[in-house]
Amino acid sequence: MNLFFSEENLEFIQPDLPDADVLYYPSFFSEKEATTYFKMLQKETVWRQDDIKLFGKTYPQPRLTALYGSDTKSYSYSGITMFPTPFTPTLLEIKTRIETVVEKKFNTVLLNLYRDGNDSNGWHSDDEQELGKNPCIASVSLGVERPFHLKHKQEKNLTYKIPLSHGSLFIMRGTTQHFWKHQLPKSKRIITPRINLTFRTLI
């Protein structure tokens, strides 16, 4: 585990995972900023619950989602096609803060609302064609802390677990999506919500 400070004097860790490039900023936003953003996004966002198809059966997705972006390119995953709503001022503010530190521009954000520990996000890679070859995904966590898991696709005993705290930023880039899957498992004892924003670039 390697601890560093960014040019903005933000603390971050860079876990040493083979075939991956991930960074974690535990306090990217202050407690107060994170709480303000959580409240604004919970209220302002047009949340929806899509159905997903798994092995020919249809289920409601175990979380609410929304897609915002700067152009009209659609984004498809798990048989769902989403068309982005224009970025709101709140989302643009968050996006700018992230772009300064990540030194990358994003044109889309997928939001997830996990209403409680029964909501989840199953094992997947963010490897859709529209994300390009080595996508950089910047993931902001607001609200209750939830564990995030990664596992290597070939080396089954290579796993990594990290709790994503309120106001944190987790970045996955390089070959991470080729070699690793990630999930946000159900956490039965959690009864409060979490909002996640994943900034992406659709090409």
Ligand SMILES: O=C(O)CCC(=O)C(=O)O
């Ligand atoms: O909620 C999270 O931290 C993960 C979200 C995620 O993996 C996704 O939306 O692709």
Ligand SMILES: [Fe+2]
């Ligand atoms: Fe993902």
